[in-house]
Amino acid sequence: MLLALKAFSTTGCFSVIRPYAYGCCASGLYEARLAAAHMGGHVAxxxxxxREAELAELLEFAHHIDFNSMPQWLRFREFCLSHPRVQSGELLLGLRVNPCYSTGHTPLYDPCVPGSRLGIPLAELEGVDLTGISGLHFHTLCEQGAQELIDTFRAFEKSFGALLASPRIKYLNMGGGHWITKPDYDRAALISLLREVRECYGVEVFLEPGEAWCVHTGVLRARVLDVFDSLGYRHAILDVSASAHMPDVLEMPYRPDVFAVRPLGEAPGTPAVMLPTESYAQAQTAGDLPFTYRLGAPTCLAGDVIGDFSFAAPLQVDDEVVFDDMTHYTIVKTTHFNGVPHPSVQLLQDNGSLRRLCALDYADFEHRLG
Ligand SMILES: Cc1ncc(COP(=O)(O)O)c(C=O)c1O
Known part of the structure; x- marks a missing residue:
């Protein structure tokens, strides 16, 4: 089980994950370097x-390198096969294939959409010399259960089963998108599939979830900067931006759970990560509670709105609101759009205290822009 760094790369939390992770999956050289420096273990x-220079560096320390197209593989095959780590078997090389089997409903997150550039379809593999290839990789799921993985594996098996069974193939990477830590995920079915694949095909099986490591593990705290009425809506402008701090709210699109911080003693809410000195009141769909606000960002983008939410009490300037489930695909995706400041990243420790992991300031903004 690998941690997909594209979802969560906060190195200050790796000590929590390390006991359960065999290593990391990286999307390129930078994430791979981060994995080696901060997590250790396997780097896929x-x-x-x-790029050739990137690959040259990866050959020095990665354990699996998977290629996305036959031209890339053929271009770099001799370069890779002549490396001592490949010759000794310390580094294995694989191909990402496309089983062309969609289980998702959002084309943006579906690598099996018609015309996809991600993974090699069966037709492109036929008749090709695969000398030097030791692994196969598919990634097709997004926030899905064990049954979708089983169905996908059966589709993959139909197309690529003969190749998987050949003695040259030593590993199968089943990608990410497994919602393993959700309470209703069928973990027994997952285990039984993994055992079956290992036993039938004699391969080492890898999974590389990102989101599942982090579900409900972190909140984004925002402050109300202004409240006003305009064109039939009551707006609350916050000091956070969907575009800059939580782009999945716009891209996915995703509606986070929102909580208002209330003094201890008022009816407590249930965000997954809360400070022991506070209680929270959960906001509801617009109109369900007496005070509805359009929560918006302090940026120029007209659509930089987190959503319409209703609260039990009116929001006021300086009130705090808390967005739940803001760890995965959030911290890694932030930008300095409009020069918005960034909140610090803090780790809530077992004893209830906060440890600051990073704080970005004006110098970070200035430095990135060159
Ligand atoms: C190749 C690959 N592996 C793993 C993942 C992690 O997926 P998730 O965070 O949905 O588990 C992704 C996500 O895009 C991916 O593209």
């Missing part, structure tokens, strides 16, 4: 395309 790399 897949990128839709490599």
């Amino acid at each position: 790399v897949y990128s839709p395309a490599y």
